[in-house]
Amino acid sequence: MTEMMPAGSFSSEQITALFIDAARLGDTEMLTRFLDAGMVVDAQDSRGYTALIVAAYNGVLPATALLLERGADPDMQDAKGATALSGVAFKGHLAVAELLISANAKLDIPSHLGRTPLMFAVMFGRQDMVRLLLSHGADPNQRDAEGLSVRDIAESHGQSHLFTSDTVIPL
Structure with missing residues (x-):
């Protein structure tokens, strides 16, 4: 061409x-x-x-x-x-x-919907990625534009085993 x-x-x-x-x-x-x-x-x-x-x-x-x-x-x-x-x-x-x-x-830059890389990793069941991001200091307490936390997203995507009480469990 x-x-x-x-x-x-x-x-x-x-x-x-x-x-x-x-x-x-x-x-x-x-x-x-x-x-x-x-x-x-x-x-x-x-x-x-x-x-x-x-x-x-x-x-x-x-x-x-x-x-x-x-x-x-x-x-x-x-x-x-x-x-x-x-x-x-x-x-x-x-x-x-x-x-x-x-x-x-930067680990926690949100998209226009407020979703961070950690949220995407949780949403799509990328458990090794969740571990990696958390080990480098990604913030599990951020909320997206709908007010959902990483925990809320994990629960709605069948990933609630990533959490106990208020603590993220490293996998």
Whole structure:
């Protein structure tokens, strides 16, 4: 496709989409080429996705590592307020979560619905992720936009075994 198009004929939206697709596919060589050519590492598409958010969500550890090494902000939020760690918590990619946490990703950034990565991990039964987030200090007392606590979410999703009285049980 690029061979048939004259240089400079791609819009910035198309270039950003190609960059984000390279992250989705884990194409670290292409990501490196984009970045070396001056691509903004935190460029966002119309949904607010960044290459880091997409690489992390898809569990692509090498691309996630490269983007973080090249300065990607682990706390960027998409149009719904989700961060890379939110998507990773939802999907259960532990190694990617550990990498994001080691890059100082904030653990408790809420989405526009007030949901934190810990809430997503509980909602989708990602018990190992729950353990990991709690071990790094995620706040189990936050409430979402509906006023639901992590405990309330756990109970409504059949995960009440994560709690006894007011204490979160490390699994």
